[in-house]
Amino acid sequence: MKILVIGSGGREHALIWKLKKDNDVEVFCAPGNAGIGQIATNIDIKVEDIDKLIDFAKNEKIDLTIVGPEVPLAMGIVDEFEKMGLRIFGTNKSASELEKSKDFSKAFMVRNNIPTARYESYTDSKKAIASLEHFNYPVVIKADGLCYGKGVVICHDREMAVETIKDILEGNSFGSEGSKIVIEEFLDGIEVSLICLVSKGKIYPLETAEDYKQIYDGDKGPNTGGVGCYSPSSLLNKDLYKKVEDEILENIEFGFKKDEIDFTGILFIGLMVVKDMPYVLEFNTRFGDPETQVLMKRLDSNLLDLFNKTLDNTITRADIKWDSKPSMTVILTSGGYPGSYVNGYEIKGLDKVGQDITVFHNGTKEEADKMLTNGGRVLSITTTGKDMNSIRDKIYSEIEKIDFKDMYYRKDIGENIEY
Numbered sequence: 001m002k003i004l005v006i007g008s009g010g011r012e013h014a015l016i017w018k019l020k021k022d023n024d025v026e027v028f029c030a031p032g033n034a035g036i037g038q039i040a041t042n043i044d045i046k047v048e049d050i051d052k053l054i055d056f057a058k059n060e061k062i063d064l065t066i067v068g069p070e071v072p073l074a075m076g077i078v079d080e081f082e083k084m085g086l087r088i089f090g091t092n093k094s095a096s097e098l099e100k101s102k103d104f105s106k107a108f109m110v111r112n113n114i115p116t117a118r119y120e121s122y123t124d125s126k127k128a129i130a131s132l133e134h135f136n137y138p139v140v141i142k143a144d145g146l147c148y149g150k151g152v153v154i155c156h157d158r159e160m161a162v163e164t165i166k167d168i169l170e171g172n173s174f175g176s177e178g179s180k181i182v183i184e185e186f187l188d189g190i191e192v193s194l195i196c197l198v199s200k201g202k203i204y205p206l207e208t209a210e211d212y213k214q215i216y217d218g219d220k221g222p223n224t225g226g227v228g229c230y231s232p233s234s235l236l237n238k239d240l241y242k243k244v245e246d247e248i249l250e251n252i253e254f255g256f257k258k259d260e261i262d263f264t265g266i267l268f269i270g271l272m273v274v275k276d277m278p279y280v281l282e283f284n285t286r287f288g289d290p291e292t293q294v295l296m297k298r299l300d301s302n303l304l305d306l307f308n309k310t311l312d313n314t315i316t317r318a319d320i321k322w323d324s325k326p327s328m329t330v331i332l333t334s335g336g337y338p339g340s341y342v343n344g345y346e347i348k349g350l351d352k353v354g355q356d357i358t359v360f361h362n363g364t365k366e367e368a369d370k371m372l373t374n375g376g377r378v379l380s381i382t383t384t385g386k387d388m389n390s391i392r393d394k395i396y397s398e399i400e401k402i403d404f405k406d407m408y409y410r411k412d413i414g415e416n417i418e419y
């Protein structure tokens, strides 16, 4: 069987690692990275180049294509593949709108009684500035479209809010992705990621995870794509999970039906838990990075079976089985990230890392037999263990063996976690 995975990050590396672990499959990845290249065949096609991806899938007789990132999903890659009779796992163009437009997804939430932060949306900067009257500080200002995790600004005072509104709506700092903004009430709580398989609008949740977004220890500094993660969440106890099921998952399923959203693929629910009440911060219509790295380490079921059953609408909750042991990942980043950084530094010591650690590659390339950095996020150092303390000890002592110029990572991932 031949599989094509689209994307090039730690998420795709983890998916492919899991697919290959449980199945005798040949995997191609477009465009992939150096780590992925060690277990699959990298194909030099960009994730946005849908025509070329279709040609490749046809010529290679690919049995199943799996889409990692949001951009091709929002462009309608699933609709295009299906038109050609090609089997593909991901959300179609209209379902992907739940990630592509924050205004669309907030309206969906409000319409369907899904708890979320109060919001207003604007295309006109004067009206947006006038509306700041309706909000306290800090206030959250979001570009409507896809901004690779850079489109959200938490504004501490009116001056910063006005400047942010002008930057996005007048200065076009996010181009057309910022032609509209969402202004949102700030929720002070703890974030939990809940990634779900969705088959014809029915939700099948995977395990929970908690992602570390800020670059510095103690959740200081600017937001990143995520620099550490562990699973399961230590926060979502039985009572809270029941609230998520009853007030969020059920209402989403109901909303899909009522609004005639034909949803099959991945729904990633970004939750904020405030004083024992879960709110939805946002929806993504794909796996998260680094959540996928920790989830794939814990998933006992065969991922390929889950994808096939989701597509064939035969999946049940009992199909999704987990290792009860927690897992964690720490991301090694290029110095300067999430600001500017330099690529192309040689990564040393990977051959010395212990067998019980899985190193997923986020941004690497190979040149003249050397492994080089090639992104802000470089490597996800991942493992499972009996408790968080032993996992932390293991990961942080193995990281000592790895080195590249200006390598940086948080030292407090998984600290003070009690189950």
Ligand SMILES: Nc1ncnc2c1ncn2[C@@H]1O[C@H](COP(=O)(O)OP(=O)(O)O)[C@@H](O)[C@H]1O
Pocket: 117, 140, 142, 148, 149, 150, 151, 152, 184, 185, 186, 187, 188, 191, 213, 223, 270, 281, 282
């Ligand atoms: N209403 C809010 N209150 C507090 N923090 C928020 C709020 N909305 C977003 N954030 C913070 O900003 C991050 C990014 O926002 P999100 O809506 O997930 O957009 P994206 O992932 O597309 O950048 C969130 O993970 C969270 O840390």
Ligand SMILES: [Mg+2]
Pocket: 270, 282
């Ligand atoms: Mg987010």
